[in-house]
Amino acid sequence: MxxxxxxxxxxVDLEKPVNKLNNFLVLQKKIQIVLTLLLLGxxxxxxxxERVPFDQGKKYILAKVSxxxxxxxxxxxxVTFSGLQKGQEITVPGEEISSAIKKLGKLxxxxxxxxxxxxxxxDSIYLDLDIIxxxxxxxxxxxxxxxxxxxxxxxxxxxxxxKIVNENLITTTKNYIENKYKKEGFYNTKVTIxxxxxxxxxxxxxxLIRIDKGDKVKISNIDFIGNKQLTDTQLRAAxxxxxxxxxxxxxxxxxxxxxxxxTDLEKVIASYKEKGYRDARIIYxxxxxxxxxxxxxxxxxxxxxxxxxxxxxxxxGNTVYSDQLLNRYLGxxxxxxxxxxxxxxxxxxKTKPDAEDITNLYQNxxxxxxxxxxxxxxxxxxxxxxxxxxxxxPIAYFNKITVVGNDKTNDHVxxxxxxxxxxxxxxxxxxxxxxxxxxxxxxxxxxxxxxxFKNVDAGAGTVDIEYNVVEKGSxxxxxxxxxxxxxxxxxxGLSFNNFSARKMFDKEAYKPLPxxxxxxVALRLQGSTYFQTYSLSFSEPWFGGKKPVQxxxxxxxxxxxxxNYITRTVDKSKSFNIFTVQVGLAKRLTxxxxxFVLSQSLSYQHYxxxxxxxxxxxxxNGASRNLAYTIGLSRSNKGVNPIFPTYxxxxxxxxKVTPPYSLFNGIDYGDLKNQKExxxxxxxxxxxxxxQQPLNNGDYYKTDSSGKIMSVGSDYASADTDVxxxxxxxxxxxxxxxxxFKGDWYTKVYGKLVLRTLTEFGFLGAYNQDRGVIPFERFxxxxxxxxxxxxxxxxxxxxxxxxxxxxxxVNANGDxxxxxxxxxxxxxxxxPITLKAxxxxxALTFLEAGSSYxxxxxxxxxxxxxxxxxxxxxxxxxxxxxxxxFGYGFDALPGQTKPNGWExxxxxxxxx
Numbered sequence: 001m002x003x004x005x006x007x008x009x010x011x012v013d014l015e016k017p018v019n020k021l022n023n024f025l026v027l028q029k030k031i032q033i034v035l036t037l038l039l040l041g042x043x044x045x046x047x048x049x050e051r052v053p054f055d056q057g058k059k060y061i062l063a064k065v066s067x068x069x070x071x072x073x074x075x076x077x078x079v080t081f082s083g084l085q086k087g088q089e090i091t092v093p094g095e096e097i098s099s100a101i102k103k104l105g106k107l108x109x110x111x112x113x114x115x116x117x118x119x120x121x122x123d124s125i126y127l128d129l130d131i132i133x134x135x136x137x138x139x140x141x142x143x144x145x146x147x148x149x150x151x152x153x154x155x156x157x158x159x160x161x162x163k164i165v166n167e168n169l170i171t172t173t174k175n176y177i178e179n180k181y182k183k184e185g186f187y188n189t190k191v192t193i194x195x196x197x198x199x200x201x202x203x204x205x206x207x208l209i210r211i212d213k214g215d216k217v218k219i220s221n222i223d224f225i226g227n228k229q230l231t232d233t234q235l236r237a238a239x240x241x242x243x244x245x246x247x248x249x250x251x252x253x254x255x256x257x258x259x260x261x262x263t264d265l266e267k268v269i270a271s272y273k274e275k276g277y278r279d280a281r282i283i284y285x286x287x288x289x290x291x292x293x294x295x296x297x298x299x300x301x302x303x304x305x306x307x308x309x310x311x312x313x314x315x316x317g318n319t320v321y322s323d324q325l326l327n328r329y330l331g332x333x334x335x336x337x338x339x340x341x342x343x344x345x346x347x348x349x350k351t352k353p354d355a356e357d358i359t360n361l362y363q364n365x366x367x368x369x370x371x372x373x374x375x376x377x378x379x380x381x382x383x384x385x386x387x388x389x390x391x392x393x394p395i396a397y398f399n400k401i402t403v404v405g406n407d408k409t410n411d412h413v414x415x416x417x418x419x420x421x422x423x424x425x426x427x428x429x430x431x432x433x434x435x436x437x438x439x440x441x442x443x444x445x446x447x448x449x450x451x452x453f454k455n456v457d458a459g460a461g462t463v464d465i466e467y468n469v470v471e472k473g474s475x476x477x478x479x480x481x482x483x484x485x486x487x488x489x490x491x492x493g494l495s496f497n498n499f500s501a502r503k504m505f506d507k508e509a510y511k512p513l514p515x516x517x518x519x520x521v522a523l524r525l526q527g528s529t530y531f532q533t534y535s536l537s538f539s540e541p542w543f544g545g546k547k548p549v550q551x552x553x554x555x556x557x558x559x560x561x562x563x564n565y566i567t568r569t570v571d572k573s574k575s576f577n578i579f580t581v582q583v584g585l586a587k588r589l590t591x592x593x594x595x596f597v598l599s600q601s602l603s604y605q606h607y608x609x610x611x612x613x614x615x616x617x618x619x620x621n622g623a624s625r626n627l628a629y630t631i632g633l634s635r636s637n638k639g640v641n642p643i644f645p646t647y648x649x650x651x652x653x654x655x656k657v658t659p660p661y662s663l664f665n666g667i668d669y670g671d672l673k674n675q676k677e678x679x680x681x682x683x684x685x686x687x688x689x690x691x692q693q694p695l696n697n698g699d700y701y702k703t704d705s706s707g708k709i710m711s712v713g714s715d716y717a718s719a720d721t722d723v724x725x726x727x728x729x730x731x732x733x734x735x736x737x738x739x740x741f742k743g744d745w746y747t748k749v750y751g752k753l754v755l756r757t758l759t760e761f762g763f764l765g766a767y768n769q770d771r772g773v774i775p776f777e778r779f780x781x782x783x784x785x786x787x788x789x790x791x792x793x794x795x796x797x798x799x800x801x802x803x804x805x806x807x808x809x810v811n812a813n814g815d816x817x818x819x820x821x822x823x824x825x826x827x828x829x830x831x832p833i834t835l836k837a838x839x840x841x842x843a844l845t846f847l848e849a850g851s852s853y854x855x856x857x858x859x860x861x862x863x864x865x866x867x868x869x870x871x872x873x874x875x876x877x878x879x880x881x882x883x884x885x886f887g888y889g890f891d892a893l894p895g896q897t898k899p900n901g902w903e904x905x906x907x908x909x910x911x912x
Contacts, residue, residue: 559577
């Protein structure tokens with residue numbers, strides 16, 4: 001028989017059994033611990049009546065270790081992990097056996113570990129290793145929360161099938177869930193976890209997690225004692241994450257989180273330091289729980305101390321920069337009220353990585369190892385003298401630059417965006433800029449970009465940087481929908497934003513398409529009952545591979561049928577077709593700085609009208625051509641997250657121009673204009689039905705009841721000067737210029753709350769006033785900005801709180817003819833709910849105002865239609881941006897007297 005030598009069981013809390021299974025295991029452990037103690041004491045207790053005699057403390061040669069018990073692991077693998085080897089000299093009992101047990105226990109895979117002496121032959125000893133594996137997870141059930149939360153809880157705790165179930169897993173899962181709900185204000189959350197053996201799947205357990213959140217605990221009041229210089233309201237405002245109940249508050253709930261409460265106490269003291277009270281301190285604080293009301297009451301007793309002022313400020317140790325320059329960065333003068341927080345920020349602002357402080361001044365110029373400290377050297381009455389002690393250190397250089405985590409995107413796509421090059425002088429500014437550029441690519445989670453400093457060698461003056469990135473879905477299926485012109489408009493698009501054209505002939509690269517080179521290919525289909533459009537586009541951000549020059553191209557075809565908005569009938573015999581092709585180049589500039597981009601494009605459009613008579617065009621049959629050159633200058637430094645920018649701005653000004661045909665085509669447009677006016681007056685665009693088609697010589701005629709000709713129009717009104725033909729001649733090649741400006745700012749207001757400020761302006765003009773402004777390329781204001789259902793080159797401008805295109809000039813028949821000039825102003829407050837790579841969600845409120853005008857003479861930038869509202873945006877990598885807005889129009893629509901009121905706008909696919 002075998003002799004039991006050592007028995008050990010890991011990771012069981014004897015005092016706090018978690019469930020029935022664990023109770024049974026605990027009982028086993030208690031019994032085996034007793035046996036172990038007896039055996040270690042004298043080795044006189046033998047498992048069976050027979051025993052294998054051996055000498056305690058004698059050295060044996062290990063002949064073999066046999067693994068017994070039901071395990072799923074390879075026997076030799078287990079023995080290898082124990083560290084015991086055949087032929088090894090061991091002592092029984094001794095360190096070798098204890099070490100083996102520790103090694104196996106650290107694996108966290110076994111519930112019981114036991115060694116037995118099987119037999120002894122001379123100096124050779126044979127051991128049996130009896131182990132029992134920890135159970136594996138079969139299924140998880142969570143009760144007490146909404147079904148929509150269950151999946152995320154399982155994912156966050158990594159409760160996957162066949163995962164080893166040990167005490168660590170149970171404890172960490174329990175703590176995670178309790179802390180999660182405590183952060184949401186459910187301070188009394190209780191979690192119990194029960195494991196039940198699965199009778200079907202062998203050595204597995206089913207886990208049941210019961211969550212009792214209880215009622216949300218709110219802070220009834222926060223009271224301060226001893227404060228005279230700062231009011232309770234001021235001190236409560238300093239506490240950013242601990243707030244008392246207030247129905248007015250929107251973005252901060254009155255929940256109590258101990259860790260954040262401690263931080264807020266420090267902020268209370270910081271608020272005093274900002275006002276000059278350097279010695280302010282908290283004498284005591286108390287948090288009392290009212291069980292009956294389920295609320296917390298907080299009392300904070302402060303001692304304010306005296307008010308202080310800055311005295312002399314002296315710089316020591318600075319050789320690179322003069323005292324005058326450092327003083328300008330410090331921005332603090334003698335005699336000003338002491339502000340300890342401001343002093344810290346001017347030396348090193350930890351809240352802004354790109355702040356203009358003294359530390360960044362040094363670190364942006366290579367002095368990575370510099371150190372700047374403010375030291376109080378003298379205090380006289382209420383005045384404090386400081387020394388700013390500077391340790392400059394050696395200049396540091398970037399050494400090895402690496403990127404990890406890019407599983408799909410090829411290295412060169414990332415490395416060409418890096419501003420930190422090996423051998424170049426260290427610059428924190430370029431490090432921050434690199435993070436922004438990687439985030440702007442759109443291929444990685446911008447919130448997860450993490451530059452790690454490796455091998456920082458002050459002696460050699462070098463530093464290695466490792467950029468850690470997390471890939472996210474870069475391809476999108478665009479599903480866009482909206483109502484416009486009385487019908488639903490749908491869009492289906494496929495956008496591959498990390499395409500690789502060079503791998504198109506590599507069969508193995510199709511997964512499902514060749515990816516990784518940062519190119520973009522998009523196929524878009526849009527349509528409704530009265531129009532269809534098809535487009536294909538391609539862009540390469542580094543054309544030629546050496547410089548940031550973006551090449552873009554697109555081709556599209558559109559077909560629109562005449563639609564009766566009232567009856568919603570479509571006449572497919574009357575159509576308006578457009579063929580478009582466009583190529584463009586955009587180059588990143590270096591002057592004034594490298595945030596500027598100069599873009600140029602050339603486009604050609606062919607408009608074909610087939611019996612398409614509307615209020616917009618005076619001719620229903622014919623063609624127009626649009627050859628245009630567009631040039632634009634833009635600057636964008638917003639970042640880091642392109643979906644939810646928190647800082648920076650974006651400005652752009654563009655001009656779209658056509659050749660001035662009227663200068664060299666030999667047509668007298670003044671004469672054409674007179675002909676049109678004559679024709680309108682005497683034959684009329686709206687002439688009576690009893691005017692018949694022209695005679696052979698082109699004159700119009702009118703007959704009496706018997707059919708006899710009563711009158712004939714002037715020879716001047718010939719067929720060649722028919723109104724429609726005059727306009728057809730005018731618009732054979734479109735002639736115009738179009739100027740647009742857009743300014744977009746992002747500013748952090750408070751915490752994660754971001755203010756977006758936007759202004760837009762557009763103007764469509766004509767070179768030749770006799771020729772006039774074309775009916776194409778106009779602006780249509782109002783609505784969600786998505787109802788671009790008409791294919792005449794128009795631009796739809798968003799102004800929420802009003803129906804689509806409702807703030808656009810109309811003709812005498814009430815048909816929208818588009819504006820030649822518009823302006824718009826918008827303010828949005830945005831707050832992120834989550835910015836995870838799988839889904840980014842943020843809420844917003846907005847104020848907007850804008851207007852459009854038929855001509856420049858009518859332009860009045862202060863005559864605006866105003867609106868306000870709130871909305872929600874959800875960005876998912878596979879589908880783009882989804883959203884909904886509720887806007888209230890404060891002003892009346894044209895021709896009405898009452899405010900427009902509430903409008904609901906659905907956003908699918910559009911990003912703004």
